């Protein structure tokens with residue numbers, strides 16, 4: 001059907017129309033005028049109920065990307081459930097897990113500054129594919145069977161099977177968004193599997209989707225003193241030894257939820273969780289509340305994925321191929337960061353493709369820098385779950401760990417994304433160097449300290465990452481330290497990332513001092529601990545210097561150009577206390593209804609009105625004449 005003698009040539013061919021494929025296509029179409037894009041996917045365009053995928057929960061960066069960069073705030077609000085943060089629950093007594101009250105909680109207690117969403121993936125991908133086609137992308141409902149990855153800028157060939165025919169597409173750039181098919185990863189020996197490449201992470205996952213659940217089993221929604229937002233529409237995390245479970249509402253109308261486990265193999269072997277019966281039995285034994293919840297609805301499907309985690313050596317190649325999403329890396333969905341890593345990657349790829357198509361001299365420099373940035377950022381996310389197998393079940397230690405992760409997420413990662421610093425060629429090398437030093441030093445040391453305290457069975461208190469009453473002053477980890485949301489500093493470099501890093505480093509030093517004191521008492525004074533305390537304070541000072549330089553260079557830049565332009569225009573504004581005429585127009589439209597031949601077009605309106613006035617005055621004068629004659633007649 002699609003056989004062509006001379007193959008079609010595209011600027012970009014995207015293999016896979018999952019989350020990555022449809023989002024990348026839309027981002028390219030919105031940012032590069034007249035770009036020629038092909039999308040290929042064997043799934044039917046009209047997705048079915050069976051076509052359900054993972055990745056239903058977004059956090060701030062992914063939500064900013066989908067809402068702002070893809071222009072989908074209205075679409076998301078109308079079609080997908082809202083998301084109210086992440087909630088975390090640990091059983092007070094592992095033998096008693098009947099109700100939510102049997103758990104200690106960290107509840108997200110408010111609507112956070114940046115809105116986020118849960119997603120029905122099948123619906124999202126179906127709708128975005130339609131939008132992409134309407135914008136000019138060509139969709140091939142087929143399967144990529146091979147790809148010829150020629151070196152450098154040479155044209156690549158993608159071989160596709162559509163029904164019983166084969167066709168070849170030629171491409172300047174090829175993107176692998178085909179998930180775990182690893183089309184490019186296998187061809188280029190680019191993949192890294194195994195705990196030794198992944199900070200020891202070795203997890204599997206089982207999950208079900210259930211509709212028409214009775215959500216009151218989880219919570220009846222009445223918590224007048226506990227929160228100013230919904231508990232159910234959060235992403236709820238349930239913890240136990242060597243595992244955590246997610247609970248995500250994916251559809252409002254059908255009351256559908258996704259419940260799944262991330263199981264660390266050292267604690268839970270595959271063969272004890274890999275069927276629906278075993279998974280339900282696990283819930284019944286360890287999280288009875290979730291068992292009641294899944295039993296209250298109708299099961300839609302069950303899946304088991306024995307090996308979640310992998311990464312890649314290269315994300316963006318000098319040979320114009322790119323691996324994104326699950327085709328590139330995924331570690332553990334603990335903080336729902338899959339779609340966030342995708343957001344960073346898509347923006348990088350669009351900028352590389354744009355620069356290369358435009359023949360810009362620094363295109364290759366961008367490619368190399370963005371590749372490095374994305375490898376580094378994803379490595380942080382991998383490290384975030386290091387040694388979780390030992391720590392997850394310990395409410396005290398995990399609450400401290402989550403608190404610190406939140407400090408860096410809201411303090412640095414979100415502002416960095418909002419300010420487009422991940423695309424800044426001067427910023428990236430400094431950031432990458434800092435992160436690598438941190439990962440090999442402080443983060444590693446801290447992770448060992450968490451595990452040490454778990455082994456000692458210590459209770460060092462319960463930190464709530466949403467509250468502003470636990471560290472210093474009114475500090476809470478959701479603080480950004482720059483008013484980029486309030487003042488829409490959303491253009492590149494407008495958000496003051498140096499202030500964000502300065503304060504986050506400072507508060508991390510305070511957090512670390514408190515953690516050391518609670519965990520180790522006078523052990524706080526050990527040289528290594530003091531070294532890392534001063535390391536954070538020193539980072540804060542370095543960032544303060546960076547901030548001075550940043551402010552000097554940006555002092556004449558407005559926070560937002562659109563607002564600056566409007567304010568400039570406004571200087572000529574004068575209040576005009578008048579209304580535009582409208583009654584005449586009403587008469588015209590009434591006239592239109594009754595006498596189209598006379599009234600004609602709106603531009604005739606003044607004439608019509610005049611005619612009406614003239615008619616009226618001649619009528620009045622006739623009446624006057626008649627009255628006069630009548631009066632004379634009566635007098636005579």
Ligand SMILES: Cc1cc2nc3c(=O)[nH]c(=O)nc-3n(C[C@H](O)[C@H](O)[C@H](O)COP(=O)(O)OP(=O)(O)OC[C@H]3O[C@@H](n4cnc5c(N)ncnc54)[C@H](O)[C@@H]3O)c2cc1C
Pocket residue numbers: 015016017018019020021040041042043053054055056057058062142143144145177178179180181183205260305308324325326327330333336337338339340342
């Ligand atoms: C257990 C688990 C839970 C997760 N939960 C979350 C979460 O809550 N939030 C989050 O952000 N992330 C989550 N993730 C990560 C999530 O997987 C990614 O965010 C996202 O789904 C990846 O999308 P993708 O487009 O890369 O892959 P997919 O969604 O798998 O898309 C790949 C597409 O390629 C197509 N395809 C396959 N073969 C071919 C071929 N030969 N030719 C052409 N097309 C092909 C497929 O049909 C499919 O449509 C989770 C991951 C796991 C493992």
